[in-house]
Amino acid sequence: MNYYIYKTTTTINNKYYIGARACKGSIEEDIHYFGSGKVIKELRLQYGEGIFLKEILEVCECKETLAEAERKYVNKREVSDKHCYNQRQGGGGNIKGCKHTEERNKNLSEKLTGRKQSEAHKKRKGDAIRGEKNGMFGRKHTEESKAKMSNTQLGVPATDKQKEAASKGQKLRWANAIIYTCVHCGKESKNKGMLNRWHNDNCKKRLIE
Secondary structure (H helix, E strand, O other), X not given: OEEEEEEEEEOOOOOEEEEEEEEOOOOOOOOOOOOOOHHHHHXXXXXXXXXXXXXXXXXXXXXXXXXXXXXXXXXXXXXXXXXXXXXXXXXXXXXXXXXXXXXHHHHHHHHHOOOOOOHHHHHHHHHXXXXXXXXXXXXXXXXXXXXXXXXXXXXXOOXXXXXXXXXXXXXHHHHOOOOEEOOOOOOEEXXXXXXXXXXHHHOHHHHHO
């Protein structure tokens, strides 16, 4: 394994992220790794890796010296810099046992409120988990798994936001639904079941004829 500290700078806004990396191959061949943080992933998905500039700040001998170097580079001064993507000292990744403070959660919430994703970005995200790229591709939930998922939602009331989203989805599906027509009287309906119940083979006009 090779260990090193890197700095990824985004050319669109000159913001940067400092991270610690352990790779099996050579550091020179690890040119396409720019960080595993959410912000870096979203920027890469939206703009491609061409917007990133990567620098190797220090090469380390083992995990211990890598951790020491990470603490040295990702310090309080760096984290407080408005151009730095790192969220906490010692690194910006998902560290087990670490939690955001209430103040940090509030700042993140205010920063993301009102932020909208472009249609191109939404398409890239969808394409990234579609077909064979989806973790459930070719697989099915077991009955036990379905029961567990169902039980987690029992007694949990839907929020106003969830109700609004469900209502909009239903209206959109209804607006784009296929219109079925009775072959005997010409009656039209988007509800195929109800149409077949009273029309087609059960249509009064057919019975009279």
